[in-house]
Amino acid sequence: MSKQTKAERAAREATAAAATAAARATKTARTLGKKIASDLDDYIEDARDAAEVSKKKLKAKPKKVAARAERAARRLERAVAKAVAKAERKSRLRAEAKRAAEDAARAEAEAAARAAEAKALKKAARKAEKAAARAELESAAAAEELAVALTEPEEGVEPEPAPEPEAADAVDLSALTVADLRARAKAEGRTAYSRLSKAQLIDLLS
Secondary structure, rough: OOOOHHHHHHHHHHHHHHHHHHHHHHHHHOOOOOHHOOOOOOHHHHHHHHHHHHHHHHHHHHHHHHHHHHHHHHHHHHHHHHHHHHHHHHHHOOOOOOHHHHHHHHHHHHHHHHHHHHHHHHHHHHHHHHHHHHHHHHHHHHHHHHHHHHHOOOOOOOOOOOOOOOOOOOHHHOOOOOHHHHHHHHHHOOOOOOOOOOHHHHHOOO
16 A cells, blocks of 8 residues: 555545535535525535545645645635525515514504594594583573473462552652642642642642
């Protein structure tokens, strides 16, 4: 068995690293969406090709094999990191969109609830206004009925006659002059009063 050179060992390590990178990338791709995972197919295939070299080629050109394997592994690692970041960003955007939709739905529901509450309050206010107007009409009608009832005489009770005007008081007549008494007698249609004395005029008019 020939002894491996340093370049050959480096080439074997590089191809092994490329194979490991391809296996890990394949596993990671299964966790990503199909579209994003498909972006890794070419890089995974390239890393596998770089890892699967014949012993003859590895022994003949170890540096070239190592360089290709290392380059394929680096490209694959960068592609995987980019794909994972893209998937995470897509997932984050999807989550944000979902939250935004939920917030919008919640806001819409709250707005609908407030609108329904406002409608109910408006309806209750109209109902209260109608009830108040009806109560006012009923109160006015009751007051009118009460006023009529108070002015009507009770059954079986004769209304009190209006007081007759009091006759002129003799004291008042005595305060008048003879001329005033004669004028009063004339106004009342009395006769034969022109020769009467004051006392006689008072008696006539009393």
